[in-house]
Amino acid sequence: MSKSVFYHAGCPVCISAEHDIIELIGKDNVDIVHFGEDNSRINEAENAGVKSVPALVTPNGNVLHINFGASMEAVKG
Amino acid sequence: MSKSVFYHAGCPVCISAEHDIIELIGKDNVDIVHFGEDNSRINEAENAGVKSVPALVTPNGNVLHINFGASMEAVKG
Numbered sequence: 001m002s003k004s005v006f007y008h009a010g011c012p013v014c015i016s017a018e019h020d021i022i023e024l025i026g027k028d029n030v031d032i033v034h035f036g037e038d039n040s041r042i043n044e045a046e047n048a049g050v051k052s053v054p055a056l057v058t059p060n061g062n063v064l065h066i067n068f069g070a071s072m073e074a075v076k077g
Numbered sequence: 078m079s080k081s082v083f084y085h086a087g088c089p090v091c092i093s094a095e096h097d098i099i100e101l102i103g104k105d106n107v108d109i110v111h112f113g114e115d116n117s118r119i120n121e122a123e124n125a126g127v128k129s130v131p132a133l134v135t136p137n138g139n140v141l142h143i144n145f146g147a148s149m150e151a152v153k154g
Contacts, residue, residue, distance in 0.1 A: 004101065020135050024081065024102050058097050064143050 004030045007045045008054040013069035017054040021066075030056070035075050046072060081107045084122045085131040090146035094131040098143070107133070112152050123149060 008014035033041050049063040052071050056064045085091035126140040129148045133141045
């Protein structure tokens with residue numbers, strides 16, 4: 001099984017959700033992408049269907065938008 | 078570790094998220110509560126901080142609102 005990918009932008013809601021996701025599914029099962037550290041992956045996230053962060057893209061490609069930290073527009077701004 | 082609780086209301090967004098959550102964390106690690114089958118647990122969910130469904134309440138009590146299926150008001154209506 002390929003990994004899930006958790007996209008976030010460092011906002012408090014994001015960090016809280018990151019901790020929860022790691023606790024729930026295990027840190028070996030998820031790639032964490034922080035747009036503040038690697039904004040080159042914003043396009044990848046949008047192509048996957050990510051509309052806001054934090055969001056988890058599952059191994060089968062579904063997007064789970066978790067709570068609401070920031071829109072992708074805000075992330076790019 | 079106590080289980081997570083996944084609250085939903087049978088909407089398409091809920092069912093899709095239910096499948097994803099079960100795949101991600103394992104069905105033995107989550108209690109599934111369907112308000113259409115057991116509306117006595119709506120109060121419990123609201124007390125836990127659930128504002129909309131589907132939502133996952135983690136073992137440490139954090140609420141992860143996942144995508145958006147329906148508000149709790151709609152669930153009660």
